[in-house]
Every structure is written in C-alpha cells, then in structure tokens.
Amino acid sequence: MDLLANLALGFDVALTPTNVLYCFIGVTVGTFIGVLPGVGAMTTVSILLPLTFGLDPVTALIMLAGIYYGALYGGSTASILVNLPGTPASAVVCIDGYPMAQQGRAAPALVITTIASFVGASISLFVIALISPLLADFAMTFRAPDYFSMMVVGLLAAASVANKSKLKSVGMILLGIMIGLVGIDRNSGVIRYNFGIHELMDGIGFIVVAMGIFGIAEVLNNVGSIRDRGTMLHSVKWRQLLPTREDLRATWRPILRGTGIGSVLGALPGTGSTLASFMAYSVEKKVADKPERFGRGAIEGVAAPEAANNSASQTAFIPTLTLGIPGDAMMALMLGALVIHGITPGPNVIYEHAPLFWGLVASMWIGNLLLLLLNLPLIGMWVRMLRIPYRALFPTIVVLICIGVFASGNQTFDVMVVAFFGLVGYLLIRFGCEPAPLLLGLILGPMMEQYLRRSMILSRGDPAIFVQSPISAVFLAIAALMLLYMIRDAFRTRQGIPGTAE
Amino acid sequence: MLRSADFWTGVAFALCGGFLFFIAQEYSMGTPQRIGPGYFPSGVSALLFLLGVFIAGKSVLAPGEKMDPLNPRALMVIVAIVLFAFLLRSFGLFLTAIITSVVSSMASSEGTWKQAILIAVAVGVLVTVIFGVLLGVQINLWPRWM
Structure with a gap:
C-alpha cells in the first residue's frame, strides 16, 4: 500500500501545472537536441542548469530529467531517419532502424520506438518505487567507512565500463577528485590548489567543468570531423503511423526483455543506458529464430534497445537518489543539481524530501506520455531540424555555453575556466581518455574526503576500520576484483597486438 | 612511442600527479586520527602519479593506438571564449555574442564569411531576446558607451 501512496504523492506533485509545463519544456528541448547530431544531453543540461536556480528543486530536476530521456528519444529518431545517432545510446538503433527506413518502414519504426520507450518507462516506474525505499533503508545502516568504500566501488564501476582503456578512466577519476579539492578545505580552512588566484578560493564549480570537458571539448572534437553533407531523408508515410498487429506481436516480448535488461543495468553504478541498449540488442539477436534478419530491418532490433535505454535512464536515478552514487556523468550532473538546490544526497532524500523524490519519479512517466502524444505529430518538424548544418550549430553552442557559465556565477572568470577545461578536455579526448569518469570523481571526491576523515575519527586513526566493517569489507573486495580485472584487461590488449599482427 | 596516445596520457597523468603531490606537501598531513x-x-x-608511470611504461613495451592529430583550427573556439570573457562587461551581450560566434565559426573550414556573419547576427538577436529580455539574466545587453 505504501507503494500506491508514494506514487499518489508523486503524481500529486508532478501534475501541478508548473511541473507539467517544465516537464514538457524538458522533453521538447531534449528531443530537439537529441535529434541534432553533435549536441549532447550533457551540454544542454549543463547550459540550462544555471537557469533553474530560481526554480523549485523538484521543478528543476523534472525539467533536467526530461531533457535527458527526451534526448534519448530524439537520438533514436535521428538514428532511424538518417543513420546518425544523436546520442551514444541510440547508436544501436541505427543497425536495424535505418534499414527499416530504407525499406519505407520509417513510420512503424518510429512508432515502435515511442511505444517501447513508454512501456519501458512505465514498468521501470514500478521498479523504482519498489526498490528505492528498500535500498534507502539498507543504506541508512551505513557508516562513514561503508560510504567511502561504496564510493570507491561506484567510481571503479564507472571506469570499468569505459570503451577505451579502463586504466585511463581510473586516471580521469583521480584527476577529477583532485579538481574537486581546489578551494577552501571545509575542515581546516586551508585554501588548496588555488595557485594564488583569488577566484579559485571557492573551488571550481562542476557546471563549469562539465561545460568545458563535455560542451566545448565536444565542439573542438566535432568541428573538423562532422562534415555537412546533404543527408538523405526518408519520408514518413502518415498512414503507416499506426503499428500493424503483426508489428505489435513481434515486439511485445522484445520490449519486455529490453525493459528488464535496462532496469537492472540502469540501477547498477557505471553502466547506464548505452550499455543497456547494446546488451538488449545482442540478447534479441541471440533469442531470435532467424538472427540473420538483424541488421536488415528487424523491428525487434529497434524495440528492445529502445525499451532498454529508456528504462535504464530511469532506474539510473535509484542509486543516485537513494545512495548518492551517480552511475554516469549525467547522473553526476543531476546529483550536482540537487546539491546546488541545497539537498544533501543520500538515503535521507527519499524520506526528508519525499515530494521531490516521488514527484520526479512520477514526472518521468508523464514525460514519456507527453513524448508519446507529442512526438508522432511533430516528427515532420524533427525531420526538418536534421537539416540544420553543424557550422551553424556550433557557434550557437559556444555562445550559449559562455552565457550559461557566466549566468551560473556572474563571473567572467568562470568563462576563462571553461576555455581552460575545454582545451584540457580536447587534449584528453585526443589522448583516448573518456571525460565522463572525471566528472564523477569531481562530484564524489570531496564527499570521499569527508567520509575518510570521519572514518579515521571513528577508528581513532586505525585504517583497519575499512575491513572490519562488514559492509565496507564487501565493497572493498568488489573494488579489488574490479581493479584486478582492469589490470588484466590492460595486459591482455598489450598481448593482443602482436597476436593480430601474425 | 612518441605517437602513442597511451604514452602521452601516462606522461600527462604522471606530471599532474607529481606536481599536485609536490604542492600537497605544503598542507598539513595531520595525524591518522585527525587527518x-x-x-x-x-x-x-x-x-x-603511479598510474601515469604505469601507463607510460606499458606503452613503451606496447605503444597501443596512435594519437589522433590535433586540429589547430579548432582552437579558434577557445580564442572565441576568451574574447567573450574579456569583452562581455564593456561590449555588452549583443555585440559580444556576435563577435564570439564569428570567431568560433573560423574553427570550421566550411562555409563563407557571409554565412558566418549571418549566423552570428541571428545568434546575437536570439540570446539577447532569450537571456536579456525573457529570462532577465543580469548582464548588460548593450555596450557601455551607448
């Protein structure tokens, strides 16, 4: 019964006109930028975050979350129509979505993505409602050393799913932690790493870093490589917008499987929607009667990943909101938004800020409903958006980022910091490092220092407390296993190179 | 080796780590009980630092992927942002946005000057209306001398 009461409270909050409006703005903006290739949800959320300072925390989060899952939806639209994934999670939708469009079946593909997203969102809503209170209650028993070790696991998990070198991602985490330490130490009042620059006394805001290493670095990386070519657009035939019974029969099971995979992977730290959609795709290919159809326009290959990435994007909020451990860079940004709005992340959020928690959860269902109702009629508009050339887009993004950063603290100094991190982020991308773990380290670093300090006080200076506490010991064992796996992975690739040369 | 992405990553990590460690020695270590x-x-x-040394060392044995060359032209975007920071207070949002947009357009080899200026004016009008008029962000919109 608790479940229903909680959801009722959530819908009460989410259905106020203001929140519905911001939810609508969020999903619309999200779909828009999801459709545009080369503009990420990370950039958009960080530009818009400073503008939410004046809003209610719940309204702000509803809008920012809407951008996130709206972008996933828009990304799939671009994947299907022009074979250009707007977001990494939608890349897998290209494999079968684009062939469908080539065969003149763009409309059913788009409809199925919408339905799959909606079903995924609806089911994962219940997953969130069921699991979050349990997880929060469990986390209530955590003490400082347990939190510290859990954060170590969370960070290593984020690094272990990196596409490129996992060890480099660990380095990015460490770098992020160090950046997070700039400014006054809350405990001793000592100013660290400000290099004599007065403005660095308060530390470096995570929004500024996020806009630099995601927004600007993304532009620097794309500007030479995205060529504006005349894209072939496949027309959408309106009569086909209603899915055939055959399509529905073929997809309901893949949608449910995708939802299951997405819900589980989304809730684990470090995985997120990209991995979920790839995993759902490979599972469908394995269980299919005729796997050779995949890659040639199999509707299951569109439905399952789409359901998976949407449910993952929602269950990703479980660890973020109940444990204070963000699973990916987007969740780190959401966590940062909470902190900016004066809410301390952790298991207390679900109780002390119940309207916020349940309102956000309910809004995600409403947002998906809005996407379902709005997007099909708007497909024509999104198709036109795809024609905007990147050379017109990127100067706009640069200016928006500058204004966004300035607005976040009313300091032109912050704009210089964005330029710096843009350059650093660009170099790191060229070095083959992924920027996401850096942001996670940046957000969790200062918290880890606090928990380390508290643990050492608790144990009177004995570091053995980290293995004496059973919860912490389990986390550290997991962390050690992950680290071993990463080191083995690093050496395997080394040995793999002479192997392929033979 | 000198073109290996891993090598340079390792060197960068080790240099950062070493430098930051060196600075950290100025701050009190405290006692184990009160760090x-x-x-x-x-x-x-x-x-x-250790991770950087490990990554760089490993790359000497197996260089791994080559580093993607940098695109010097793209750095015009950085120039544009720095200009924004310097010009905003005295030039106001409208003009600064136009200048920033034109300068960042130079990062791309595609398109003409005329297009870049057209885009910039559109951006200038857009942000002035959105941020200045609709959202009321605390920025002076017009140059000081006007």
Missing part, C-alpha cells in the same frame, strides 16, 4: 588538509590530496595525487 589534515594534505592527507587525502597526497594519497590521490600519488596514485595518479
């Missing part, structure tokens, strides 16, 4: 402001940064930067 000081130098304790955590020393640990983290030491790890970063």
Whole structure:
C-alpha cells in the first residue's frame, strides 16, 4: 500500500501545472537536441542548469530529467531517419532502424520506438518505487567507512565500463577528485590548489567543468570531423503511423526483455543506458529464430534497445537518489543539481524530501506520455531540424555555453575556466581518455574526503576500520576484483597486438 | 612511442600527479586520527602519479593506438571564449555574442564569411531576446558607451 501512496504523492506533485509545463519544456528541448547530431544531453543540461536556480528543486530536476530521456528519444529518431545517432545510446538503433527506413518502414519504426520507450518507462516506474525505499533503508545502516568504500566501488564501476582503456578512466577519476579539492578545505580552512588566484578560493564549480570537458571539448572534437553533407531523408508515410498487429506481436516480448535488461543495468553504478541498449540488442539477436534478419530491418532490433535505454535512464536515478552514487556523468550532473538546490544526497532524500523524490519519479512517466502524444505529430518538424548544418550549430553552442557559465556565477572568470577545461578536455579526448569518469570523481571526491576523515575519527586513526566493517569489507573486495580485472584487461590488449599482427 | 596516445596520457597523468603531490606537501598531513588538509590530496595525487608511470611504461613495451592529430583550427573556439570573457562587461551581450560566434565559426573550414556573419547576427538577436529580455539574466545587453 505504501507503494500506491508514494506514487499518489508523486503524481500529486508532478501534475501541478508548473511541473507539467517544465516537464514538457524538458522533453521538447531534449528531443530537439537529441535529434541534432553533435549536441549532447550533457551540454544542454549543463547550459540550462544555471537557469533553474530560481526554480523549485523538484521543478528543476523534472525539467533536467526530461531533457535527458527526451534526448534519448530524439537520438533514436535521428538514428532511424538518417543513420546518425544523436546520442551514444541510440547508436544501436541505427543497425536495424535505418534499414527499416530504407525499406519505407520509417513510420512503424518510429512508432515502435515511442511505444517501447513508454512501456519501458512505465514498468521501470514500478521498479523504482519498489526498490528505492528498500535500498534507502539498507543504506541508512551505513557508516562513514561503508560510504567511502561504496564510493570507491561506484567510481571503479564507472571506469570499468569505459570503451577505451579502463586504466585511463581510473586516471580521469583521480584527476577529477583532485579538481574537486581546489578551494577552501571545509575542515581546516586551508585554501588548496588555488595557485594564488583569488577566484579559485571557492573551488571550481562542476557546471563549469562539465561545460568545458563535455560542451566545448565536444565542439573542438566535432568541428573538423562532422562534415555537412546533404543527408538523405526518408519520408514518413502518415498512414503507416499506426503499428500493424503483426508489428505489435513481434515486439511485445522484445520490449519486455529490453525493459528488464535496462532496469537492472540502469540501477547498477557505471553502466547506464548505452550499455543497456547494446546488451538488449545482442540478447534479441541471440533469442531470435532467424538472427540473420538483424541488421536488415528487424523491428525487434529497434524495440528492445529502445525499451532498454529508456528504462535504464530511469532506474539510473535509484542509486543516485537513494545512495548518492551517480552511475554516469549525467547522473553526476543531476546529483550536482540537487546539491546546488541545497539537498544533501543520500538515503535521507527519499524520506526528508519525499515530494521531490516521488514527484520526479512520477514526472518521468508523464514525460514519456507527453513524448508519446507529442512526438508522432511533430516528427515532420524533427525531420526538418536534421537539416540544420553543424557550422551553424556550433557557434550557437559556444555562445550559449559562455552565457550559461557566466549566468551560473556572474563571473567572467568562470568563462576563462571553461576555455581552460575545454582545451584540457580536447587534449584528453585526443589522448583516448573518456571525460565522463572525471566528472564523477569531481562530484564524489570531496564527499570521499569527508567520509575518510570521519572514518579515521571513528577508528581513532586505525585504517583497519575499512575491513572490519562488514559492509565496507564487501565493497572493498568488489573494488579489488574490479581493479584486478582492469589490470588484466590492460595486459591482455598489450598481448593482443602482436597476436593480430601474425 | 612518441605517437602513442597511451604514452602521452601516462606522461600527462604522471606530471599532474607529481606536481599536485609536490604542492600537497605544503598542507598539513595531520595525524591518522585527525587527518589534515594534505592527507587525502597526497594519497590521490600519488596514485595518479603511479598510474601515469604505469601507463607510460606499458606503452613503451606496447605503444597501443596512435594519437589522433590535433586540429589547430579548432582552437579558434577557445580564442572565441576568451574574447567573450574579456569583452562581455564593456561590449555588452549583443555585440559580444556576435563577435564570439564569428570567431568560433573560423574553427570550421566550411562555409563563407557571409554565412558566418549571418549566423552570428541571428545568434546575437536570439540570446539577447532569450537571456536579456525573457529570462532577465543580469548582464548588460548593450555596450557601455551607448
């Protein structure tokens, strides 16, 4: 019964006109930028975050979350129509979505993505409602050393799913932690790493870093490589917008499987929607009667990943909101938004800020409903958006980022910091490092220092407390296993190179 | 080796780690019971240093992927942002946005000057209306001398 009461409270909050409006703005903006290739949800959320300072925390989060899952939806639209994934999670939708469009079946593909997203969102809503209170209650028993070790696991998990070198991602985490330490130490009042620059006394805001290493670095990386070519657009035939019974029969099971995979992977730290959609795709290919159809326009290959990435994007909020451990860079940004709005992340959020928690959860269902109702009629508009050339887009993004950063603290100094991190982020991308773990380290670093300090006080200076506490010991064992796996992975690739040369 | 992405990553990590560790020694380490402001940064930067040495060392044995060449032209975007920071207070949002947009357009080899200026004026009008008029962000919209 608790479940229903909680959801009722959530819908009460989410259905106020203001929140519905911001939810609508969020999903619309999200779909828009999801459709545009080369503009990420990370950039958009960080530009818009400073503008939410004046809003209610719940309204702000509803809008920012809407951008996130709206972008996933828009990304799939671009994947299907022009074979250009707007977001990494939608890349897998290209494999079968684009062939469908080539065969003149763009409309059913788009409809199925919408339905799959909606079903995924609806089911994962219940997953969130069921699991979050349990997880929060469990986390209530955590003490400082347990939190510290859990954060170590969370960070290593984020690094272990990196596409490129996992060890480099660990380095990015460490770098992020160090950046997070700039400014006054809350405990001793000592100013660290400000290099004599007065403005660095308060530390470096995570929004500024996020806009630099995601927004600007993304532009620097794309500007030479995205060529504006005349894209072939496949027309959408309106009569086909209603899915055939055959399509529905073929997809309901893949949608449910995708939802299951997405819900589980989304809730684990470090995985997120990209991995979920790839995993759902490979599972469908394995269980299919005729796997050779995949890659040639199999509707299951569109439905399952789409359901998976949407449910993952929602269950990703479980660890973020109940444990204070963000699973990916987007969740780190959401966590940062909470902190900016004066809410301390952790298991207390679900109780002390119940309207916020349940309102956000309910809004995600409403947002998906809005996407379902709005997007099909708007497909024509999104198709036109795809024609905007990147050379017109990127100067706009640069200016928006500058204004966004300035607005976040009313300091032109912050704009210089964005330029710096843009350059650093660009170099790191060229070095083959992924920027996401850096942001996670940046957000969790200062918290880890606090928990380390508290643990050492608790144990009177004995570091053995980290293995004496059973919860912490389990986390550290997991962390050690992950680290071993990463080191083995690093050496395997080394040995793999002479192997392929033979 | 000198073109290996791993090698340069390792060197960069080791240099950052070493430098940050060196600075951290100025901060008090405290006692194990009451750790000081130098304790955590020393640990983290030491790890970063060791990891950097490991990655660079490994790349000497197996260079791994080559580094993608940098695109010097793209750096015009950085120039544009720095200009924004310097010009905003005196030039106001409208003009600064136009200048920033034109300068960042130079990062791309595609398109003409005319297009770049057209885009910039559109951006200038757009942000002035959205941020200045609709959202009321605290920025002067017009140059000081006007």
